[in-house]
Each structure stands twice: as C-alpha cells, then as structure tokens.
Amino acid sequence: MPPRYTVYGITSLLLFSTGAAAQDLLRGKVKTGHGAVARRAIISHFQSEDTLYLDRRTENQKASDEVIMSVSVQNISQKKYNTSDMGGNYKIPAKRGDTIVFTSAGYKPDTAFVSDWMFDGQEGYTVYMDPNVVELPTVRVGDLSNYQLDSIKRKEEYAYLDQFHKVKLAGGKTFSDGVGLSFSPIDYFSHVQVQRRRLKKRLAQNEKDYYIDSRWSRAYVVRVTGLKGDSLQLFMYRYRPSYDFCRKASNEDILLYINSSLKKFLKKETPGH
Structure with a gap:
C-alpha cells in the first residue's frame, strides 16, 4: 500500500493547479450603487520585490441589487475587452x-486594481457603479461655452472677409442685394477675391473641426477609454466623428459612440497590418 503522503501530495497539486487557472479569469456582476454611501474602498499599498501592488478591500453599506448590462469592461494592462x-x-x-x-x-x-482576493468565492468580484447625476446649473443669457467664446473671437478676427458684402454700390445696394450691381467682373474674380473666398472656405472647415474637438476632446476620450500614447492617437484619428453627428448627438450619444468604437478598436489587428 503506497504511503498516504503520496495521495495527499497529488491532491494538493490538483488543488493548486485549479486555483491558478481560476485566477486567469476575473468574473462577477456589475450593479448600481448609491453614490458615496454605496461603497467605501480602502486601498493599502505594499511593496514586494520592487513591484507596487494595490490590495483593495470594499465595505458594502447600502448596495443595490439592480444589475447593469452592456457595461464596457477593459483590462488596460492586457488590452482585453x-x-x-x-x-x-x-x-x-x-x-x-x-x-x-x-x-x-x-x-x-470605476477602476479596479486586481488583487488575489477578487478571485475568491463563487460570486467573484462585484462592481458597484454610481449613477452619474448631472446637476444642471441655472442658465443665464450670456453664458457661453469655451468653444462658443473662441468661435466669437475667430469671427471678429476675420470679420474683414465679409466687409465686401457691405460696400454700398450704385443706388445704395450692396453685393448681397443681388440687384442693381455696378461692379467689374474682372475685379470680382481677381486674384485677391479668389484668395479671399478660399480663405473663407478654409475657415468654415476649421470652425467645424474646432466644434468636433470640443465634443471629441482628448481629455474625455482618455477618461473613458484609458488609452494613452500611440494607441490613443490612433484611436482618436481612426474613429473621429463627423461634424453632423457631433451637432446632433447628445452627451450620452458621444459616450456610447466612444464605447462602441473602443470595442472595434481593441478587436482590430495591430496598426500597420
């Protein structure tokens, strides 16, 4: 009869192997929290072999059983989604x-730093996400966004491009009136006028680009996706939304678009292939 410690050794090996495999897949549920009352996270840092780990313990106080579907879950470290x-x-x-x-x-x-205890238990690691309650400030006439203020400044700076429309012509008419015009076609199609119209067209396109930038800002994309460096640059270039979409989209639409685009981005082949 073989020694009993041999059986014990095999059993221990099997248990160890099973535990190691389970740690390769983090699982759990995503539920709705109740603001700061829902969860208090206690994060302690400890140093081990020159590597900084985060041991995160949660104290659930008034957690909700309301689950959240279609939550984007991204492993920033492994680029998994x-x-x-x-x-x-x-x-x-x-x-x-x-x-x-x-x-x-x-x-x-919500950001979680993976620790060993998150793999324990049958339920896994439960995430409580706080609703993003937006308190709308009192709207006053004259309150403008940074984009609107900059747009006004740009319009004032290049106001001279529209001055030729206001020049009085014969009979008190202007170019924009379309009747009673008294001007030379040669002058109108002169090199200066051609350059002026080209500049106005370019400025109009720039204005659209500025508006897209105000809705598709680098800071906001970083905050939602966690991307940085070359990956961030490629993502923002590849999935830059159109001007028409940005004009019609709500803030929630922009967020949904970023999450949807991120899923496609992470599934694509590496750049250059």
Whole structure:
C-alpha cells in the first residue's frame, strides 16, 4: 500500500493547479450603487520585490441589487475587452496587478486594481457603479461655452472677409442685394477675391473641426477609454466623428459612440497590418 503522503501530495497539486487557472479569469456582476454611501474602498499599498501592488478591500453599506448590462469592461494592462451580459455578469482575463476599467452611459467610470482576493468565492468580484447625476446649473443669457467664446473671437478676427458684402454700390445696394450691381467682373474674380473666398472656405472647415474637438476632446476620450500614447492617437484619428453627428448627438450619444468604437478598436489587428 503506497504511503498516504503520496495521495495527499497529488491532491494538493490538483488543488493548486485549479486555483491558478481560476485566477486567469476575473468574473462577477456589475450593479448600481448609491453614490458615496454605496461603497467605501480602502486601498493599502505594499511593496514586494520592487513591484507596487494595490490590495483593495470594499465595505458594502447600502448596495443595490439592480444589475447593469452592456457595461464596457477593459483590462488596460492586457488590452482585453468585454461587456456585461443581460444579467450584469462579466468576465475578463486578468491577473494580479492588472488595471480593470468599467464604463457605462449614465454611470461614473470605476477602476479596479486586481488583487488575489477578487478571485475568491463563487460570486467573484462585484462592481458597484454610481449613477452619474448631472446637476444642471441655472442658465443665464450670456453664458457661453469655451468653444462658443473662441468661435466669437475667430469671427471678429476675420470679420474683414465679409466687409465686401457691405460696400454700398450704385443706388445704395450692396453685393448681397443681388440687384442693381455696378461692379467689374474682372475685379470680382481677381486674384485677391479668389484668395479671399478660399480663405473663407478654409475657415468654415476649421470652425467645424474646432466644434468636433470640443465634443471629441482628448481629455474625455482618455477618461473613458484609458488609452494613452500611440494607441490613443490612433484611436482618436481612426474613429473621429463627423461634424453632423457631433451637432446632433447628445452627451450620452458621444459616450456610447466612444464605447462602441473602443470595442472595434481593441478587436482590430495591430496598426500597420
């Protein structure tokens, strides 16, 4: 009869192997929280072999059972991406030290730093996302966005381009009146006028680009996607929205577009292939 310690050794090996495999996939549910009361995170730092780890413990106080579906779940460290299902369940490859970002329209983004305890238990790691309640300020006449203020300045700076429309002609008419005009076609189609019209056309396109930048800002895209460096530059260039879309889209539409584009971006082949 073989020694009992041999059986014990095999059992231990099997248990160890099973535990290691389970740690390769982080899973759990995404639920709605209740603001700052829903969760208090206690983060402690400790140093081990010149690597900084984050041990995150949560204290649930008034958690909600309302699940959130279609939440974007991104492993920033491994560049993996997934979404929660109809039941709010999610799963994503992860290991200790990875950074996981959860984003969803109408909720504040949540970031988790993977620790060993997150793989414990049958329910996995539950994420509580706080609703993004927007308090609308009192609207006053004259309150303008930075884009609007800059647009006014640009219009004032290049106002001279429109001055020829206001020049009085024979009979008190102007160019814009379209009747009673008394001007030379040669003068109108002169080199100066051609250059002026080209400049106006270019400025009009620039104005559209400025507006897109105000809705598709680098800071906001970084905040939602967690991308940086070359990946961020490529993402912003490849999925830059159109002017018409930005004009019609609400803030929620922009957020949904970013999440949808991020999913496509992470599934594409590496740049240059």
